[in-house]
Amino acid sequence: MFAFIVRRIIQAILVMLVIGLVGFVIQHQIGDPVRDLVGERVTPAEREVIRDRLGLNDPFYVQYVRFVKNAVKGDLGLSFFYKKPALEVIAAKAPATIELVIVTAIIVILISIPAGIYSAINPRSLFSRFVMAISTIGVAIPVFLTAIALIYLFAVELNWLPSYGRGETVNLWGWQSGFFTWDGLTHLILPSVSLSTIMLPLFIRLVRAEMMEVLETDYIKFAWAKGLHRQRVWYIHAFKNTLLPVITVFGVELGILFAFTILTETVFQWQGMGFMFLEAVERSDTSLLVAYLVVVGVIFVVVNTTVDIIYGFVNPMVRIAGTK
Protein backbone atom coordinates (compact mmCIF):
# COMPACT_ATOMS: atom_id res chain seq x y z
CA MET A 1 0.00 0.00 0.00
CA PHE A 2 2.82 2.37 0.90
CA ALA A 3 4.52 1.72 -2.44
CA PHE A 4 1.25 2.40 -4.22
CA ILE A 5 0.81 5.76 -2.50
CA VAL A 6 4.41 6.76 -3.24
CA ARG A 7 3.99 5.80 -6.90
CA ARG A 8 0.80 7.83 -7.24
CA ILE A 9 2.38 10.86 -5.60
CA ILE A 10 5.47 10.69 -7.85
CA GLN A 11 3.16 10.51 -10.84
CA ALA A 12 1.22 13.52 -9.56
CA ILE A 13 4.45 15.52 -9.19
CA LEU A 14 5.49 14.56 -12.73
CA VAL A 15 2.15 15.71 -14.09
CA MET A 16 2.53 19.02 -12.28
CA LEU A 17 6.02 19.48 -13.73
CA VAL A 18 4.64 18.90 -17.23
CA ILE A 19 1.79 21.37 -16.65
CA GLY A 20 4.37 23.79 -15.27
CA LEU A 21 6.47 23.35 -18.40
CA VAL A 22 3.49 24.10 -20.62
CA GLY A 23 2.70 27.17 -18.53
CA PHE A 24 6.31 28.30 -18.58
CA VAL A 25 6.56 27.98 -22.35
CA ILE A 26 3.35 29.97 -22.82
CA GLN A 27 4.52 32.69 -20.50
CA HIS A 28 7.85 33.08 -22.23
CA GLN A 29 6.94 32.48 -25.85
CA ILE A 30 3.62 34.30 -26.05
CA GLY A 31 3.65 36.64 -23.10
CA ASP A 32 6.17 39.34 -22.37
CA PRO A 33 7.18 39.62 -18.70
CA VAL A 34 8.84 43.00 -19.32
CA ARG A 35 5.60 44.44 -20.62
CA ASP A 36 3.76 42.93 -17.65
CA LEU A 37 6.11 44.83 -15.36
CA VAL A 38 6.64 48.25 -16.96
CA GLY A 39 4.05 48.57 -19.72
CA GLU A 40 4.67 49.65 -23.31
CA ARG A 41 6.35 53.03 -22.94
CA VAL A 42 9.95 52.05 -22.25
CA THR A 43 12.86 52.36 -24.68
CA PRO A 44 14.39 49.19 -26.11
CA ALA A 45 17.69 49.85 -24.30
CA GLU A 46 15.99 50.08 -20.91
CA ARG A 47 13.99 46.98 -21.81
CA GLU A 48 17.20 45.07 -22.42
CA VAL A 49 18.52 46.11 -19.00
CA ILE A 50 15.33 44.90 -17.34
CA ARG A 51 15.44 41.65 -19.33
CA ASP A 52 18.95 41.06 -18.09
CA ARG A 53 18.10 41.89 -14.51
CA LEU A 54 15.06 39.57 -14.57
CA GLY A 55 17.26 36.80 -15.94
CA LEU A 56 15.27 36.49 -19.16
CA ASN A 57 18.48 35.99 -21.16
CA ASP A 58 19.48 32.92 -19.14
CA PRO A 59 19.36 29.46 -20.72
CA PHE A 60 15.95 27.82 -21.01
CA TYR A 61 16.34 25.20 -18.28
CA VAL A 62 17.74 27.71 -15.77
CA GLN A 63 14.64 29.82 -16.26
CA TYR A 64 12.37 26.79 -16.03
CA VAL A 65 13.92 25.70 -12.73
CA ARG A 66 13.48 29.25 -11.44
CA PHE A 67 9.85 29.25 -12.59
CA VAL A 68 9.15 25.99 -10.76
CA LYS A 69 10.92 27.20 -7.59
CA ASN A 70 8.85 30.39 -7.60
CA ALA A 71 5.67 28.48 -8.32
CA VAL A 72 6.24 26.18 -5.34
CA LYS A 73 6.66 29.30 -3.18
CA GLY A 74 3.34 30.55 -4.55
CA ASP A 75 4.74 33.19 -6.89
CA LEU A 76 3.24 32.83 -10.36
CA GLY A 77 4.09 36.25 -11.72
CA LEU A 78 2.28 39.56 -11.95
CA SER A 79 -1.04 40.05 -13.68
CA PHE A 80 -0.60 42.70 -16.36
CA PHE A 81 -4.12 44.02 -16.02
CA TYR A 82 -4.63 43.96 -12.26
CA LYS A 83 -1.03 44.99 -11.40
CA LYS A 84 -1.14 42.43 -8.59
CA PRO A 85 0.38 38.97 -8.08
CA ALA A 86 -1.60 36.58 -10.30
CA LEU A 87 -2.24 34.15 -7.46
CA GLU A 88 -3.77 36.94 -5.37
CA VAL A 89 -6.18 37.77 -8.19
CA ILE A 90 -7.21 34.13 -8.47
CA ALA A 91 -7.61 33.79 -4.70
CA ALA A 92 -9.95 36.79 -4.72
CA LYS A 93 -12.10 35.18 -7.45
CA ALA A 94 -12.05 31.63 -6.07
CA PRO A 95 -14.84 31.96 -3.45
CA ALA A 96 -17.41 32.76 -6.15
CA THR A 97 -16.56 29.62 -8.10
CA ILE A 98 -16.29 27.41 -5.03
CA GLU A 99 -19.68 28.51 -3.70
CA LEU A 100 -21.23 27.87 -7.10
CA VAL A 101 -19.75 24.36 -7.19
CA ILE A 102 -20.85 23.59 -3.61
CA VAL A 103 -24.47 24.58 -4.24
CA THR A 104 -24.46 22.63 -7.51
CA ALA A 105 -23.11 19.54 -5.78
CA ILE A 106 -25.84 19.78 -3.13
CA ILE A 107 -28.53 20.07 -5.82
CA VAL A 108 -27.10 17.08 -7.70
CA ILE A 109 -27.03 14.91 -4.56
CA LEU A 110 -30.51 15.92 -3.41
CA ILE A 111 -32.11 15.15 -6.77
CA SER A 112 -30.11 12.31 -8.28
CA ILE A 113 -30.14 9.93 -5.30
CA PRO A 114 -33.91 9.89 -4.66
CA ALA A 115 -34.72 9.91 -8.39
CA GLY A 116 -32.18 7.15 -9.13
CA ILE A 117 -33.36 4.95 -6.27
CA TYR A 118 -37.01 5.43 -7.12
CA SER A 119 -36.51 4.50 -10.75
CA ALA A 120 -34.41 1.47 -9.76
CA ILE A 121 -37.12 0.19 -7.43
CA ASN A 122 -39.96 0.92 -9.86
CA PRO A 123 -38.32 0.61 -13.29
CA ARG A 124 -41.63 0.40 -15.12
CA SER A 125 -43.40 3.32 -13.49
CA LEU A 126 -44.35 6.38 -15.49
CA PHE A 127 -42.05 8.58 -13.43
CA SER A 128 -39.01 6.36 -14.12
CA ARG A 129 -39.64 6.36 -17.85
CA PHE A 130 -40.07 10.13 -17.77
CA VAL A 131 -36.81 10.56 -15.84
CA MET A 132 -34.92 8.32 -18.24
CA ALA A 133 -36.30 10.13 -21.28
CA ILE A 134 -35.45 13.53 -19.82
CA SER A 135 -31.93 12.41 -18.96
CA THR A 136 -31.38 11.18 -22.53
CA ILE A 137 -32.44 14.53 -23.96
CA GLY A 138 -30.61 16.40 -21.19
CA VAL A 139 -27.26 15.02 -22.33
CA ALA A 140 -27.80 16.62 -25.74
CA ILE A 141 -28.51 20.14 -24.44
CA PRO A 142 -25.35 22.22 -24.00
CA VAL A 143 -25.18 23.87 -20.58
CA PHE A 144 -25.13 27.39 -21.97
CA LEU A 145 -28.46 26.77 -23.71
CA THR A 146 -30.02 25.54 -20.48
CA ALA A 147 -28.68 28.64 -18.78
CA ILE A 148 -30.04 30.97 -21.47
CA ALA A 149 -33.43 29.25 -21.35
CA LEU A 150 -33.55 29.65 -17.57
CA ILE A 151 -32.60 33.32 -17.83
CA TYR A 152 -35.25 33.94 -20.46
CA LEU A 153 -37.95 32.21 -18.46
CA PHE A 154 -37.22 33.30 -14.89
CA ALA A 155 -35.46 36.62 -15.39
CA VAL A 156 -36.82 38.14 -18.60
CA GLU A 157 -40.37 36.78 -18.82
CA LEU A 158 -41.38 36.10 -15.22
CA ASN A 159 -38.93 38.51 -13.60
CA TRP A 160 -38.64 36.32 -10.49
CA LEU A 161 -34.90 35.88 -10.23
CA PRO A 162 -31.84 38.01 -11.02
CA SER A 163 -29.99 37.00 -14.18
CA TYR A 164 -26.41 38.07 -13.64
CA GLY A 165 -23.77 38.82 -11.04
CA ARG A 166 -23.46 37.62 -7.46
CA GLY A 167 -25.65 40.18 -5.76
CA GLU A 168 -24.88 41.33 -2.26
CA THR A 169 -21.97 39.53 -0.60
CA VAL A 170 -20.68 39.43 2.97
CA ASN A 171 -16.99 39.59 3.78
CA LEU A 172 -16.04 36.76 6.12
CA TRP A 173 -12.34 36.92 6.94
CA GLY A 174 -11.50 37.82 3.35
CA TRP A 175 -13.95 35.32 1.86
CA GLN A 176 -16.63 37.14 -0.16
CA SER A 177 -19.66 34.97 0.52
CA GLY A 178 -23.10 35.09 -1.06
CA PHE A 179 -24.51 32.52 1.36
CA PHE A 180 -25.60 34.96 4.07
CA THR A 181 -27.77 37.45 2.27
CA TRP A 182 -31.13 36.85 0.64
CA ASP A 183 -29.91 38.72 -2.43
CA GLY A 184 -26.80 36.56 -2.70
CA LEU A 185 -28.81 33.36 -2.39
CA THR A 186 -31.30 34.33 -5.08
CA HIS A 187 -28.41 35.13 -7.39
CA LEU A 188 -27.04 31.63 -6.80
CA ILE A 189 -30.19 29.80 -7.91
CA LEU A 190 -30.08 30.10 -11.70
CA PRO A 191 -26.32 29.51 -12.15
CA SER A 192 -26.23 26.49 -9.87
CA VAL A 193 -29.39 24.94 -11.33
CA SER A 194 -28.04 25.22 -14.86
CA LEU A 195 -24.63 23.88 -13.81
CA SER A 196 -26.30 20.92 -12.10
CA THR A 197 -28.03 19.91 -15.34
CA ILE A 198 -24.65 18.71 -16.63
CA MET A 199 -24.31 16.15 -13.87
CA LEU A 200 -27.91 15.19 -13.21
CA PRO A 201 -28.55 12.90 -16.22
CA LEU A 202 -25.30 11.05 -15.58
CA PHE A 203 -25.87 10.66 -11.85
CA ILE A 204 -29.49 9.59 -12.03
CA ARG A 205 -28.47 6.89 -14.51
CA LEU A 206 -25.50 5.88 -12.39
CA VAL A 207 -27.46 5.59 -9.14
CA ARG A 208 -30.22 3.71 -10.95
CA ALA A 209 -27.83 1.25 -12.65
CA GLU A 210 -25.85 0.56 -9.47
CA MET A 211 -28.98 0.13 -7.38
CA MET A 212 -30.52 -2.26 -9.90
CA GLU A 213 -27.33 -4.30 -9.88
CA VAL A 214 -27.25 -4.44 -6.09
CA LEU A 215 -30.91 -5.50 -5.96
CA GLU A 216 -29.99 -8.60 -8.00
CA THR A 217 -27.29 -9.79 -5.59
CA ASP A 218 -27.58 -12.79 -3.27
CA TYR A 219 -27.48 -10.91 0.01
CA ILE A 220 -30.54 -8.88 -1.01
CA LYS A 221 -32.36 -12.06 -1.97
CA PHE A 222 -31.40 -13.41 1.42
CA ALA A 223 -32.77 -10.30 3.09
CA TRP A 224 -36.07 -10.79 1.26
CA ALA A 225 -36.12 -14.45 2.31
CA LYS A 226 -35.54 -13.46 5.90
CA GLY A 227 -38.73 -11.45 5.66
CA LEU A 228 -37.24 -8.05 6.32
CA HIS A 229 -39.40 -5.04 5.73
CA ARG A 230 -39.26 -3.61 2.21
CA GLN A 231 -38.13 -0.19 3.40
CA ARG A 232 -35.29 -1.78 5.34
CA VAL A 233 -34.06 -3.84 2.41
CA TRP A 234 -34.15 -0.95 -0.01
CA TYR A 235 -32.94 1.97 2.03
CA ILE A 236 -30.57 0.28 4.48
CA HIS A 237 -29.20 -2.88 2.85
CA ALA A 238 -29.17 -2.03 -0.84
CA PHE A 239 -28.58 1.70 -0.63
CA LYS A 240 -25.31 1.41 1.30
CA ASN A 241 -23.64 -0.66 -1.41
CA THR A 242 -24.97 1.63 -4.10
CA LEU A 243 -23.13 4.56 -2.61
CA LEU A 244 -19.52 3.41 -2.97
CA PRO A 245 -19.16 3.67 -6.77
CA VAL A 246 -21.31 6.79 -6.74
CA ILE A 247 -18.96 8.54 -4.33
CA THR A 248 -15.93 7.64 -6.45
CA VAL A 249 -17.47 8.98 -9.63
CA PHE A 250 -18.60 12.05 -7.75
CA GLY A 251 -15.02 12.83 -6.74
CA VAL A 252 -13.82 12.74 -10.32
CA GLU A 253 -16.81 14.61 -11.68
CA LEU A 254 -16.30 17.42 -9.20
CA GLY A 255 -13.21 18.35 -11.21
CA ILE A 256 -15.24 18.34 -14.42
CA LEU A 257 -17.76 20.63 -12.73
CA PHE A 258 -14.96 23.15 -12.28
CA ALA A 259 -14.32 23.01 -16.02
CA PHE A 260 -17.93 23.76 -16.83
CA THR A 261 -18.02 26.74 -14.49
CA ILE A 262 -16.22 28.61 -17.29
CA LEU A 263 -19.37 28.30 -19.39
CA THR A 264 -21.94 29.07 -16.70
CA GLU A 265 -19.91 31.95 -15.32
CA THR A 266 -19.79 33.51 -18.79
CA VAL A 267 -23.55 33.32 -19.21
CA PHE A 268 -24.31 34.72 -15.76
CA GLN A 269 -21.43 37.22 -15.60
CA TRP A 270 -20.48 35.40 -12.42
CA GLN A 271 -17.31 36.99 -11.06
CA GLY A 272 -15.45 33.73 -10.49
CA MET A 273 -12.29 32.09 -11.78
CA GLY A 274 -13.77 31.00 -15.10
CA PHE A 275 -15.00 34.47 -15.95
CA MET A 276 -11.62 35.87 -14.95
CA PHE A 277 -9.90 33.36 -17.24
CA LEU A 278 -11.85 34.49 -20.30
CA GLU A 279 -11.20 38.11 -19.44
CA ALA A 280 -7.51 37.28 -19.19
CA VAL A 281 -7.65 35.79 -22.71
CA GLU A 282 -9.38 38.90 -24.08
CA ARG A 283 -6.80 41.16 -22.43
CA SER A 284 -3.81 38.96 -23.38
CA ASP A 285 -2.98 38.78 -19.67
CA THR A 286 -0.58 35.86 -20.12
CA SER A 287 0.68 35.61 -16.53
CA LEU A 288 -2.84 35.38 -15.16
CA LEU A 289 -3.70 32.76 -17.77
CA VAL A 290 -0.68 30.66 -16.84
CA ALA A 291 -1.44 31.04 -13.13
CA TYR A 292 -4.99 29.82 -13.77
CA LEU A 293 -3.62 26.86 -15.73
CA VAL A 294 -1.34 25.91 -12.85
CA VAL A 295 -4.09 26.34 -10.22
CA VAL A 296 -6.59 24.23 -12.18
CA GLY A 297 -3.82 21.67 -12.76
CA VAL A 298 -3.20 21.46 -9.01
CA ILE A 299 -6.93 21.02 -8.33
CA PHE A 300 -7.21 18.16 -10.82
CA VAL A 301 -4.05 16.40 -9.75
CA VAL A 302 -4.95 16.61 -6.05
CA VAL A 303 -8.52 15.38 -6.65
CA ASN A 304 -7.45 12.53 -8.92
CA THR A 305 -4.62 11.39 -6.68
CA THR A 306 -6.81 11.46 -3.58
CA VAL A 307 -9.58 9.52 -5.29
CA ASP A 308 -7.05 6.95 -6.55
CA ILE A 309 -5.50 6.49 -3.11
CA ILE A 310 -8.88 6.16 -1.41
CA TYR A 311 -9.86 3.67 -4.06
CA GLY A 312 -6.63 1.80 -3.43
CA PHE A 313 -7.62 1.41 0.21
CA VAL A 314 -11.10 0.22 -0.64
CA ASN A 315 -10.31 -2.01 -3.59
CA PRO A 316 -7.03 -3.98 -3.46
CA MET A 317 -7.26 -4.89 -7.16
CA VAL A 318 -6.37 -1.34 -8.14
CA ARG A 319 -3.04 -1.28 -6.38
CA ILE A 320 -2.06 -4.72 -7.64
CA ALA A 321 -2.99 -3.95 -11.23
CA GLY A 322 -0.58 -1.01 -11.23
CA THR A 323 2.49 -3.05 -10.31
CA LYS A 324 4.57 -4.76 -12.93
Added chain:
Amino acid sequence: MRPWERFKKSYLLYSFKRDPIAIISFGVLAVLAIISLLAPLIAPYNTYDTATYDIMDAETPPSWMEGGNEMFLLGTDIQGRDLLSTMIYGLRVSFLIGVGAVVFQALVGILVGMLSGYLGGKLDAFLMRLADIQFSIPYLIVAIFTAAIFKLAFGVGRYEELAVPLLIIIIGMSEWPKYARTVRASVLGEKNKEYVEAARVIGFNRRQIMFRHVLPNTMTPVLVISTIQVAGAVMSEAALSFLGLGMPITKPSLGSLIRAGFEYIFSGSWWITFFPGVLLVIFILVILLLGDWLRDVLNPKLYKG
Protein backbone atom coordinates in the same frame (compact mmCIF):
# COMPACT_ATOMS: atom_id res chain seq x y z
CA MET B 1 -21.71 -12.52 -52.10
CA ARG B 2 -21.50 -8.97 -53.24
CA PRO B 3 -21.19 -6.33 -50.48
CA TRP B 4 -24.69 -5.00 -51.08
CA GLU B 5 -26.29 -8.42 -50.79
CA ARG B 6 -24.30 -9.08 -47.67
CA PHE B 7 -25.45 -5.78 -46.20
CA LYS B 8 -29.07 -6.62 -47.00
CA LYS B 9 -28.87 -9.80 -44.98
CA SER B 10 -26.82 -8.35 -42.13
CA TYR B 11 -27.92 -8.12 -38.52
CA LEU B 12 -27.18 -4.38 -38.64
CA LEU B 13 -29.90 -3.69 -41.19
CA TYR B 14 -32.28 -6.15 -39.56
CA SER B 15 -32.15 -4.43 -36.18
CA PHE B 16 -32.21 -1.00 -37.84
CA LYS B 17 -35.55 -1.77 -39.48
CA ARG B 18 -37.02 -2.84 -36.18
CA ASP B 19 -35.98 0.25 -34.22
CA PRO B 20 -38.15 3.31 -34.89
CA ILE B 21 -35.87 5.63 -32.89
CA ALA B 22 -32.89 4.61 -35.03
CA ILE B 23 -34.85 5.14 -38.25
CA ILE B 24 -36.10 8.58 -37.23
CA SER B 25 -32.68 9.74 -35.99
CA PHE B 26 -31.03 8.46 -39.15
CA GLY B 27 -33.65 10.21 -41.27
CA VAL B 28 -33.24 13.54 -39.46
CA LEU B 29 -29.46 13.29 -39.57
CA ALA B 30 -29.53 12.50 -43.28
CA VAL B 31 -31.74 15.53 -43.96
CA LEU B 32 -29.44 17.77 -41.91
CA ALA B 33 -26.40 16.36 -43.71
CA ILE B 34 -27.93 17.03 -47.14
CA ILE B 35 -28.97 20.56 -46.11
CA SER B 36 -25.49 21.43 -44.91
CA LEU B 37 -23.85 19.81 -47.93
CA LEU B 38 -26.04 21.75 -50.34
CA ALA B 39 -26.17 24.93 -48.24
CA PRO B 40 -25.37 27.34 -51.11
CA LEU B 41 -28.25 25.91 -53.16
CA ILE B 42 -30.82 25.61 -50.38
CA ALA B 43 -30.26 28.73 -48.29
CA PRO B 44 -32.37 31.68 -49.47
CA TYR B 45 -29.43 34.10 -49.11
CA ASN B 46 -25.66 33.80 -49.17
CA THR B 47 -24.79 35.12 -45.75
CA TYR B 48 -21.04 35.13 -46.39
CA ASP B 49 -21.57 37.84 -49.00
CA THR B 50 -21.86 41.20 -47.22
CA ALA B 51 -23.65 42.72 -50.22
CA THR B 52 -26.77 40.60 -49.69
CA TYR B 53 -27.81 41.97 -46.32
CA ASP B 54 -28.60 45.31 -44.80
CA ILE B 55 -28.16 46.41 -41.20
CA MET B 56 -31.52 48.19 -41.47
CA ASP B 57 -33.21 44.76 -41.47
CA ALA B 58 -31.59 43.84 -38.15
CA GLU B 59 -33.69 42.05 -35.52
CA THR B 60 -36.73 41.51 -37.74
CA PRO B 61 -38.97 38.97 -35.96
CA PRO B 62 -40.06 35.70 -37.63
CA SER B 63 -42.47 36.22 -40.54
CA TRP B 64 -45.61 35.05 -38.70
CA MET B 65 -45.15 37.57 -35.90
CA GLU B 66 -46.08 41.23 -35.80
CA GLY B 67 -43.46 43.28 -37.63
CA GLY B 68 -42.22 40.21 -39.46
CA ASN B 69 -41.18 40.31 -43.07
CA GLU B 70 -42.10 37.62 -45.60
CA MET B 71 -38.60 37.81 -47.03
CA PHE B 72 -37.17 36.41 -43.79
CA LEU B 73 -38.99 33.26 -42.68
CA LEU B 74 -37.36 33.01 -39.24
CA GLY B 75 -36.50 36.69 -38.93
CA THR B 76 -33.05 38.25 -39.06
CA ASP B 77 -30.08 38.42 -36.70
CA ILE B 78 -28.37 41.49 -35.27
CA GLN B 79 -26.59 42.26 -38.52
CA GLY B 80 -29.71 41.98 -40.63
CA ARG B 81 -28.86 38.59 -42.09
CA ASP B 82 -31.65 36.14 -42.83
CA LEU B 83 -31.64 33.85 -39.80
CA LEU B 84 -32.63 30.72 -41.70
CA SER B 85 -29.77 31.10 -44.17
CA THR B 86 -27.32 31.91 -41.38
CA MET B 87 -28.43 28.79 -39.52
CA ILE B 88 -28.00 26.61 -42.60
CA TYR B 89 -24.48 27.92 -43.11
CA GLY B 90 -23.87 27.59 -39.36
CA LEU B 91 -24.99 23.98 -39.41
CA ARG B 92 -22.57 23.38 -42.28
CA VAL B 93 -19.69 24.82 -40.24
CA SER B 94 -20.65 22.83 -37.12
CA PHE B 95 -20.94 19.65 -39.19
CA LEU B 96 -17.60 20.22 -40.90
CA ILE B 97 -15.74 20.89 -37.65
CA GLY B 98 -17.46 18.03 -35.81
CA VAL B 99 -16.64 15.43 -38.44
CA GLY B 100 -13.21 16.90 -39.15
CA ALA B 101 -12.24 16.86 -35.48
CA VAL B 102 -13.31 13.24 -35.12
CA VAL B 103 -11.37 12.19 -38.21
CA PHE B 104 -8.33 14.00 -36.84
CA GLN B 105 -8.56 12.48 -33.37
CA ALA B 106 -9.24 9.05 -34.85
CA LEU B 107 -6.10 9.26 -37.01
CA VAL B 108 -3.93 10.34 -34.09
CA GLY B 109 -5.57 7.91 -31.66
CA ILE B 110 -5.42 4.91 -34.00
CA LEU B 111 -1.77 5.53 -34.80
CA VAL B 112 -0.82 5.88 -31.14
CA GLY B 113 -2.98 2.97 -30.03
CA MET B 114 -1.65 0.70 -32.77
CA LEU B 115 2.01 1.48 -32.12
CA SER B 116 1.60 1.25 -28.40
CA GLY B 117 -0.41 -1.97 -28.47
CA TYR B 118 1.58 -3.81 -31.12
CA LEU B 119 5.10 -2.73 -30.27
CA GLY B 120 4.65 -2.55 -26.49
CA GLY B 121 7.59 -1.97 -24.18
CA LYS B 122 8.89 1.47 -23.23
CA LEU B 123 7.04 3.21 -26.07
CA ASP B 124 3.77 1.72 -24.85
CA ALA B 125 4.43 2.80 -21.26
CA PHE B 126 5.32 6.33 -22.37
CA LEU B 127 2.37 6.83 -24.72
CA MET B 128 -0.15 5.40 -22.31
CA ARG B 129 1.16 7.56 -19.45
CA LEU B 130 0.67 10.53 -21.75
CA ALA B 131 -2.87 9.40 -22.52
CA ASP B 132 -3.54 8.85 -18.80
CA ILE B 133 -2.37 12.33 -17.94
CA GLN B 134 -4.53 13.93 -20.58
CA PHE B 135 -7.45 11.69 -19.72
CA SER B 136 -7.40 12.87 -16.12
CA ILE B 137 -8.12 16.43 -17.29
CA PRO B 138 -11.58 16.98 -18.79
CA TYR B 139 -11.46 17.37 -22.56
CA LEU B 140 -13.35 20.64 -22.46
CA ILE B 141 -10.70 22.21 -20.22
CA VAL B 142 -7.97 21.00 -22.60
CA ALA B 143 -9.88 22.41 -25.58
CA ILE B 144 -10.55 25.76 -23.90
CA PHE B 145 -6.92 26.15 -22.83
CA THR B 146 -5.56 25.17 -26.23
CA ALA B 147 -7.95 27.54 -27.95
CA ALA B 148 -6.99 30.37 -25.58
CA ILE B 149 -3.29 29.75 -26.16
CA PHE B 150 -3.73 29.55 -29.94
CA LYS B 151 -5.73 32.76 -29.88
CA LEU B 152 -2.94 34.56 -28.01
CA ALA B 153 -0.23 33.03 -30.18
CA PHE B 154 -1.87 33.74 -33.53
CA GLY B 155 -3.53 37.04 -32.66
CA VAL B 156 -7.28 37.58 -32.94
CA GLY B 157 -7.43 38.41 -36.66
CA ARG B 158 -5.33 35.50 -37.82
CA TYR B 159 -7.11 33.12 -35.45
CA GLU B 160 -10.51 34.01 -36.88
CA GLU B 161 -9.19 33.57 -40.40
CA LEU B 162 -7.88 30.09 -39.63
CA ALA B 163 -10.69 29.19 -37.23
CA VAL B 164 -11.97 26.06 -39.01
CA PRO B 165 -8.68 24.12 -39.27
CA LEU B 166 -7.54 25.37 -35.87
CA LEU B 167 -10.77 24.23 -34.19
CA ILE B 168 -10.45 20.83 -35.85
CA ILE B 169 -6.95 20.49 -34.42
CA ILE B 170 -7.93 21.86 -30.99
CA ILE B 171 -10.93 19.58 -30.54
CA GLY B 172 -9.09 16.65 -32.11
CA MET B 173 -6.13 17.04 -29.76
CA SER B 174 -8.40 17.15 -26.72
CA GLU B 175 -10.02 13.78 -27.41
CA TRP B 176 -7.41 11.46 -28.97
CA PRO B 177 -6.70 9.41 -25.81
CA LYS B 178 -10.10 7.76 -26.05
CA TYR B 179 -9.26 6.31 -29.46
CA ALA B 180 -5.73 5.41 -28.41
CA ARG B 181 -7.01 3.38 -25.46
CA THR B 182 -9.79 1.68 -27.43
CA VAL B 183 -7.51 0.69 -30.30
CA ARG B 184 -4.71 -0.43 -27.98
CA ALA B 185 -7.09 -2.67 -26.06
CA SER B 186 -8.32 -4.44 -29.18
CA VAL B 187 -4.81 -4.66 -30.68
CA LEU B 188 -3.67 -6.44 -27.51
CA GLY B 189 -6.51 -8.89 -28.02
CA GLU B 190 -5.70 -9.42 -31.69
CA LYS B 191 -1.95 -9.55 -31.82
CA ASN B 192 -1.53 -13.08 -30.48
CA LYS B 193 -4.13 -14.62 -32.73
CA GLU B 194 -3.15 -17.18 -35.34
CA TYR B 195 -3.68 -15.05 -38.41
CA VAL B 196 -1.15 -12.53 -37.13
CA GLU B 197 1.33 -15.30 -36.45
CA ALA B 198 0.70 -16.68 -39.94
CA ALA B 199 1.37 -13.27 -41.44
CA ARG B 200 4.58 -13.09 -39.45
CA VAL B 201 5.67 -16.54 -40.65
CA ILE B 202 5.05 -15.55 -44.26
CA GLY B 203 7.52 -12.76 -43.65
CA PHE B 204 5.45 -9.61 -43.81
CA ASN B 205 7.08 -6.69 -42.09
CA ARG B 206 5.63 -5.13 -38.97
CA ARG B 207 4.06 -2.18 -40.74
CA GLN B 208 2.17 -4.44 -43.15
CA ILE B 209 0.90 -6.64 -40.34
CA MET B 210 -0.13 -3.70 -38.19
CA PHE B 211 -2.03 -1.71 -40.78
CA ARG B 212 -3.28 -4.33 -43.22
CA HIS B 213 -4.03 -7.26 -40.97
CA VAL B 214 -4.61 -6.08 -37.40
CA LEU B 215 -6.13 -2.68 -38.12
CA PRO B 216 -9.27 -3.87 -39.96
CA ASN B 217 -10.08 -6.12 -37.02
CA THR B 218 -9.99 -3.25 -34.56
CA MET B 219 -12.47 -1.15 -36.49
CA THR B 220 -15.71 -2.22 -34.78
CA PRO B 221 -15.03 -0.48 -31.44
CA VAL B 222 -13.66 2.52 -33.34
CA LEU B 223 -16.91 2.79 -35.25
CA VAL B 224 -18.91 2.46 -32.04
CA ILE B 225 -17.20 5.37 -30.32
CA SER B 226 -16.92 7.53 -33.46
CA THR B 227 -20.61 8.39 -33.68
CA ILE B 228 -20.76 9.51 -30.07
CA GLN B 229 -17.48 11.37 -30.50
CA VAL B 230 -19.00 13.44 -33.33
CA ALA B 231 -21.73 14.60 -30.94
CA GLY B 232 -19.05 15.46 -28.38
CA ALA B 233 -17.01 17.37 -30.96
CA VAL B 234 -20.05 19.35 -32.10
CA MET B 235 -20.76 20.24 -28.46
CA SER B 236 -17.15 21.28 -27.85
CA GLU B 237 -17.20 23.47 -30.93
CA ALA B 238 -20.46 25.09 -29.82
CA ALA B 239 -19.03 25.68 -26.34
CA LEU B 240 -15.80 27.19 -27.68
CA SER B 241 -17.70 29.42 -30.11
CA PHE B 242 -20.05 30.47 -27.35
CA LEU B 243 -17.06 31.52 -25.23
CA GLY B 244 -15.72 33.57 -28.13
CA LEU B 245 -12.85 31.16 -28.73
CA GLY B 246 -14.32 29.59 -31.84
CA MET B 247 -15.91 30.71 -35.08
CA PRO B 248 -16.14 34.49 -35.62
CA ILE B 249 -19.55 36.09 -36.14
CA THR B 250 -18.77 36.81 -39.78
CA LYS B 251 -18.64 33.06 -40.46
CA PRO B 252 -20.82 31.84 -37.61
CA SER B 253 -21.34 28.29 -36.45
CA LEU B 254 -24.46 27.49 -34.42
CA GLY B 255 -22.50 28.21 -31.22
CA SER B 256 -21.40 31.69 -32.26
CA LEU B 257 -24.93 32.51 -33.44
CA ILE B 258 -26.21 31.64 -29.98
CA ARG B 259 -23.49 33.78 -28.42
CA ALA B 260 -24.47 36.75 -30.60
CA GLY B 261 -28.17 36.24 -29.96
CA PHE B 262 -27.75 35.92 -26.20
CA GLU B 263 -26.66 39.56 -25.92
CA TYR B 264 -30.02 40.60 -27.36
CA ILE B 265 -32.26 38.29 -25.39
CA PHE B 266 -32.98 40.98 -22.78
CA SER B 267 -34.42 43.24 -25.45
CA GLY B 268 -36.86 40.49 -26.41
CA SER B 269 -35.23 39.21 -29.62
CA TRP B 270 -35.52 35.61 -28.51
CA TRP B 271 -35.52 34.06 -32.01
CA ILE B 272 -31.83 34.76 -32.69
CA THR B 273 -30.96 32.42 -29.82
CA PHE B 274 -33.94 30.10 -29.93
CA PHE B 275 -33.84 28.71 -33.49
CA PRO B 276 -30.09 28.01 -33.64
CA GLY B 277 -30.33 26.53 -30.14
CA VAL B 278 -33.12 24.15 -31.12
CA LEU B 279 -31.28 23.14 -34.29
CA LEU B 280 -28.11 22.46 -32.29
CA VAL B 281 -29.96 20.31 -29.74
CA ILE B 282 -31.75 18.30 -32.45
CA PHE B 283 -28.46 17.81 -34.30
CA ILE B 284 -26.64 16.55 -31.20
CA LEU B 285 -29.59 14.45 -30.03
CA VAL B 286 -29.99 12.47 -33.27
CA ILE B 287 -26.25 11.73 -33.38
CA LEU B 288 -26.33 10.54 -29.76
CA LEU B 289 -29.39 8.36 -30.30
CA LEU B 290 -27.87 6.84 -33.43
CA GLY B 291 -24.62 6.25 -31.54
CA ASP B 292 -26.46 4.53 -28.68
CA TRP B 293 -28.26 2.27 -31.11
CA LEU B 294 -25.04 1.42 -32.97
CA ARG B 295 -23.28 0.61 -29.71
CA ASP B 296 -26.06 -1.74 -28.63
CA VAL B 297 -26.10 -3.54 -31.97
CA LEU B 298 -22.37 -3.92 -32.49
CA ASN B 299 -21.41 -4.58 -28.91
CA PRO B 300 -24.20 -6.01 -26.77
CA LYS B 301 -21.77 -6.77 -23.96
CA LEU B 302 -21.07 -3.09 -23.34
CA TYR B 303 -24.65 -2.27 -22.56
CA LYS B 304 -25.52 -1.40 -19.01
CA GLY B 305 -28.42 0.59 -17.60
